[in-house]
Amino acid sequence: MNLPPDSNERTRDGAPTLEQTQRWMQAVLMHPAGVASGVNSAAAREQIAIDANELEAVIPPSSRLTPERRLAVYSNAYTARLIECLAQQFPALVATTGKDAFADLAWGYLRAHPSRSYTLNHLGAQFAAYLDQSRPADLQEGDSLGWPDLLVDLARLEWHVSEVFDGPGCETSPPLGPEALSAIAPHEWPDARLNTAPSLRLVTLRFPLNDYYTAVRRGHKAEMPKPGQQFLALARRDYVVWRYELTPNEHKLLAALAGGESVGDAIERTDESYTAEQLRNSFYRWGRWGFFADVERPAA
Amino acid sequence: MTQPPEPRLGHPHLGLGVGLRSVHFGHILEHNPEVDWFEIISENFLDTQGRPRYVLEQIAERYPIVMHGVSLSIGSTDPLDFEYLTKLKQLARQCAARWISDHLCWTGVAGLNTHDLLPVPTNEATLAHVIERVRIVQDFLERPLVLENPSSYVTFASSTIGEAEFLAHVAEEADCGLLLDANNVYVSCFNHDWDPLEYIDAIPARRVVQMHLAGHTNCGTHLIDTHDGRVIDPVWELYRRAQRRTGGVSTLLEWDARIPPFPEVHAEVLKAKSHLAQALAGDLAEADRLQTPPPGEVEAGQLDASTPVSNPVAFLMTDAS
Ligand SMILES: [Fe+2]
Numbered sequence: 001m002n003l004p005p006d007s008n009e010r011t012r013d014g015a016p017t018l019e020q021t022q023r024w025m026q027a028v029l030m031h032p033a034g035v036a037s038g039v040n041s042a043a044a045r046e047q048i049a050i051d052a053n054e055l056e057a058v059i060p061p062s063s064r065l066t067p068e069r070r071l072a073v074y075s076n077a078y079t080a081r082l083i084e085c086l087a088q089q090f091p092a093l094v095a096t097t098g099k100d101a102f103a104d105l106a107w108g109y110l111r112a113h114p115s116r117s118y119t120l121n122h123l124g125a126q127f128a129a130y131l132d133q134s135r136p137a138d139l140q141e142g143d144s145l146g147w148p149d150l151l152v153d154l155a156r157l158e159w160h161v162s163e164v165f166d167g168p169g170c171e172t173s174p175p176l177g178p179e180a181l182s183a184i185a186p187h188e189w190p191d192a193r194l195n196t197a198p199s200l201r202l203v204t205l206r207f208p209l210n211d212y213y214t215a216v217r218r219g220h221k222a223e224m225p226k227p228g229q230q231f232l233a234l235a236r237r238d239y240v241v242w243r244y245e246l247t248p249n250e251h252k253l254l255a256a257l258a259g260g261e262s263v264g265d266a267i268e269r270t271d272e273s274y275t276a277e278q279l280r281n282s283f284y285r286w287g288r289w290g291f292f293a294d295v296e297r298p299a300a
Numbered sequence: 301m302t303q304p305p306e307p308r309l310g311h312p313h314l315g316l317g318v319g320l321r322s323v324h325f326g327h328i329l330e331h332n333p334e335v336d337w338f339e340i341i342s343e344n345f346l347d348t349q350g351r352p353r354y355v356l357e358q359i360a361e362r363y364p365i366v367m368h369g370v371s372l373s374i375g376s377t378d379p380l381d382f383e384y385l386t387k388l389k390q391l392a393r394q395c396a397a398r399w400i401s402d403h404l405c406w407t408g409v410a411g412l413n414t415h416d417l418l419p420v421p422t423n424e425a426t427l428a429h430v431i432e433r434v435r436i437v438q439d440f441l442e443r444p445l446v447l448e449n450p451s452s453y454v455t456f457a458s459s460t461i462g463e464a465e466f467l468a469h470v471a472e473e474a475d476c477g478l479l480l481d482a483n484n485v486y487v488s489c490f491n492h493d494w495d496p497l498e499y500i501d502a503i504p505a506r507r508v509v510q511m512h513l514a515g516h517t518n519c520g521t522h523l524i525d526t527h528d529g530r531v532i533d534p535v536w537e538l539y540r541r542a543q544r545r546t547g548g549v550s551t552l553l554e555w556d557a558r559i560p561p562f563p564e565v566h567a568e569v570l571k572a573k574s575h576l577a578q579a580l581a582g583d584l585a586e587a588d589r590l591q592t593p594p595p596g597e598v599e600a601g602q603l604d605a606s607t608p609v610s611n612p613v614a615f616l617m618t619d620a621s
Contacts, residue, residue, distance in 0.1 A: 015458045018426050019377035022409040025418065059454050063493050064521040070491075073453035073524065073610060078414055080609045085415075115413045118371035118384040120613060121347050166348040239351035 016048050016058070024048040024058070029075040032111055035068050038075065082110050082123070089124040090158045093151065095216040096224075105151075108134060121166060128155035145206055145227040153205045157213060160203050160234055161241050168198035169236045170290055178287035184295060190264030191298035194257050199236035200291050202246075202255055204229065210243055237290050244289060249274040250282050254291070307547055308509050309444055309477045311399055314364050314550040316569045318562075321555070325355045327562040335363060335566060339552045340395070342369040346387045360395040366510070366550070367392055368479075369402040370613070371413065374433050374447065375420040376406035385440050392441070399509060401446035401479045404430070404467060417611050421456035422466040427473075434474035446509045447471070448479035451487040451516070451525030451610065463488070464502035471507040478503060480546075481512035482539040483531065487523040496538055496590060505545035513539060513572065514554040517608040524608045527556035530568055533592040536575050541587075543579040551576070557612040 016024065024047035031038030036052040038044055050057055052068065059067035086106040087094050094102045109130045115123055135148035175197050184192055208230040215222035231251035233244045246254065249270040256266035267279070286292065315336030320328075322344070327333070338359060345356050359365070371384060392400055405417040420426045438445050449467060461469070471478050480503055489496040515529030531539075531553070543549070553569035 018375075018421065018429060019409070021421055021456065021458065022377055022406055022418075026409050026412065026414065029416075029418075030412075030414065056457070058457055060457055062455075062491060062522070065491075067454070069521070070454045073522065074416060074418070077610045078416060081415060081611070081613055084609070085613060115408075115415060116411050117413060118381055119343050119347050120415060166350045166352075168349045171354065236350065239354055 020047045021058070025071075025074075028071060029078050030114065031075065032079075032107070035071045035075055038071075079107060079110075082115070083107060085120050086110070086124055086127065089162060090127065090155060092158055092213050092216045093154050095219075096154060097151065105131065124155075124159060124162075128152050128159055131155055149227075150207050150209075150224065153207050154209055154213070157203060157205065157209055157232075160201055161243075164199050164201055164234045164236050164241045165239075167236075169239065170197050170199065170293065171236075171239060173293075175290035176287060176292040176294060177290075178284050180295075181283055181287040181292070184297070188297050190262065192263050193260065193296040194263060194292045195294050195296065196254070196258045197235060197290055197293045199234070199241075200254075200258065201234040202251065202258065203232045203234060204251070205232065210245055213243075233289075233291065235289055235291060242289065247274075249278075253279075253282070254286075305475070305506050307506050308549050309507065311477070311509050311550075313548050314366070314398065316572050317364075317366070317550060317552040318565055318569055319368075319552060319554045319556070320356075320359065321559055322352065322355075323559050324562040324565070325351075329355065329358055331562075332362065333562060333566060337364040337366065337398075337550065337552075339366045339368045342367045342388055342391060342400070343371055345391055345395075346384075356395055364398050365395045366552075367395070367397040367400045368448075369400065370415070370417065370611075371407055372402035372437070373405070373407040373413075374402060374437065374445075375404060375418075375426065375430055376409055377429070378409050378411065380433060380436060382440070385437065389441055392443075399446050399477065400441060400443065401448055401477075401510065403448045403450045404463075404470070405450045415613050417450045419450060419452035419454065419456075421458040422463050423458055423460040427461065427466060427469055430470050431474045434470060434476050438474070438476065444476050445474075446477035446479050448481055448512065449484050449488070451481075451484040451491075451523075453491055453522065453524075453610065455492050462494075462499075462502065464499045468502060468504050468507075471504055476507075477509035478507045479510045479512060480508045480542055481514070482542060483512065483514040483516055483535050484525060485538055486532075486535045487516050487525050490523045496534075497541065497587065500538055500542050500545070503542070503545075505542075505547070508542070508546045508549050510550045510552060511539065511542060511546075512552055512554055513569065514556075519608065524610045526608045526610065527554045527612060528558045528608075529555075531571070534590050536571075537590060537592045539572065540575050540579040543576055544582065548576060548580055557609075 024044050027041055027043035028035055028038035031041055039052045039055060048058060055067035059070060061067050062070060083103050083106045087102060109127055112130060113126045132152045206227060206229060208225045208228050210230060210232055212222045212225050231246040231248060233246055233254060235242055252269045253266050256269050317337035317339055318335050320338040320340045340356065345352055388400065403417045406420060407416060408414045434445055447470065467478060485496050485499050489499055513531045514527045515531060517524045517526040551572045553565065555565045
């Protein structure tokens with residue numbers, strides 16, 4: 001078989017190059033107002049300068065469909081497909097806003113942050129930040145937290161859950177259990193450093209969303225929480241993401257440990273209401289929940 | 301010009317397989333169904349260190365795995381993504397992938413990804429471009445690539461070569477394999493007024509490593525490749541015709557939207573057994589047109605009220621609940 005001559009004849013004939021065709025088609029099918037507006041857009045015309053009524057020069061009709069309707073199969077699918085993917089990444093948000101409002105938010109987001117990756121896993125990475133920045137101006141008066149803030153926090157929580165789900169875990173190298181923690185001698189504690197498990201993630205929310213999230217993920221109706229700070233720790237065990245509520249002192253302590261401080265220094269950051277008994281209980285529970293990968297004992 | 305290749309490029313005939321989908325993970329791990337092999341969507345496993353990867357390890361110990369990708373974008377004018385290819389190669393090693401396939405398409409340009417499988421104008425310039433890129437990818441992966449014919453909804457005025465002939469040229473010149481999707485042949489031929497039998501007959505049979513089967517949605521004026529239902533009779537007919545020419549290659553059923561319980565998906569691909577036997581027995585008449593009538597005209601009332609979405613990808617999303 002002979003390879004047909006490698007020539008650019010057609011492009012010399014005035015037919016668009018492959019690159020022009022692709023840039024043109026992408027501009028058309030990603031245009032939010034549909035095919036005709038896409039063809040007439042500057043981005044498309046920069047590649048192939050035709051009007052919507054001249055489409056046949058690039059896309060011939062079929063026996064049943066005009067070029068515009070053929071292209072619309074792609075442009076309709078682009079929107080619907082990616083909104084559905086985002087909905088799968090933020091199911092609690094969908095349950096909270098309703099499908100239509102979610103689709104509007106998602107579409108705005110996808111226009112501002114189109115996918116640049118081979119994977120869909122990162123599609124929602126900027127969604128919470130986008131919701132934060134694009135909140136309606138009339139809801140922005142004063143300092144009080146409102147509906148948009150709740151959506152932002154819920155989106156952040158859902159994104160953290162999916163990152164912990166897909167991120168590194170301890171499933172093949174068991175974390176320190178309560179026994180291993182109690183084997184650390186009392187005099188070693190202050191200078192010991194506890195390396196937190198790779199899946200551990202600390203989340204600070206402006207609304208107590210933990211129970212609400214659980215309820216809507218189970219398909220239950222739930223009362224929207226009033227503003228109020230909530231500290232959560234997320235961790236993965238046996239490939240399942242668990243969420244734990246923390247007291248403010250527990251949060252300070254864990255955050256300091258996760259930041260590499262010694263146990264003694266980390267405890268310094270908590271206030272005196274945190275009793276020794278509570279402290280012991282906290283470490284015991286965290287051992288059971290697999291929050292620590294290993295311990296670095298002080299040099300003897 | 302290369303020597304005529306071994307049938308299936310020397311790859312084994314794995315039998316009848318099913319596309320691995322996360323909704324079926326639990327069932328498969330618990331029941332060890334008697335499936336010949338599984339095809340995974342590569343992108344589902346490239347970036348996870350969580351449950352999907354763990355499940356794949358378990359399944360790869362029990363079944364042959366084939367990797368099918370959707371992000372290679374072999375036809376794009378953007379540079380190849382070597383980060384992606386590096387991960388693909390690692391995953392292939394980890395799950396002992398029998399082969400790696402993707403589509404004759406582009407997914408985006410200028411750094412963007414539409415996550416769709418977009419058609420290329422089939423002309424000489426594109427042909428040279430695709431052949432060069434297939435060679436680079438094969439050198440990097442150190443194995444032949446297997447390319448699938450996509451379903452498409454537009455054609456280009458700048459196309460000068462038939463799609464099947466184009467695939468034949470790519471396969472011969474770049475020395476790669478082909479994944480022949482009988483449903484995609486049917487869908488594209490309907491949409492573009494092409495003859496599906498001519499299409500099948502123009503595919504170099506010895507280069508076909510694998511076949512795909514799937515369901516689609518009839519929109520009256522066009523068909524959309526929705527992967528959400530059973531395989532219709534005309535597609536089975538194309539399947540038999542193709543398998544008679546290949547002498548029998550691995551067959552896989554794709555079911556990606558409105559996915560039923562595993563046994564139902566499995567039962568659908570098992571129907572291929574009798575079609576394959578008929579094809580290989582050689583008692584098929586060499587028809588010059590499809591013997592199975594296409595489904596009748598669809599009444600407006602029968603049409604799905606919601607717009608069907610081609611190339612569904614939502615099943616790629618992991619459910620972190
Ligand atoms: Fe396919």
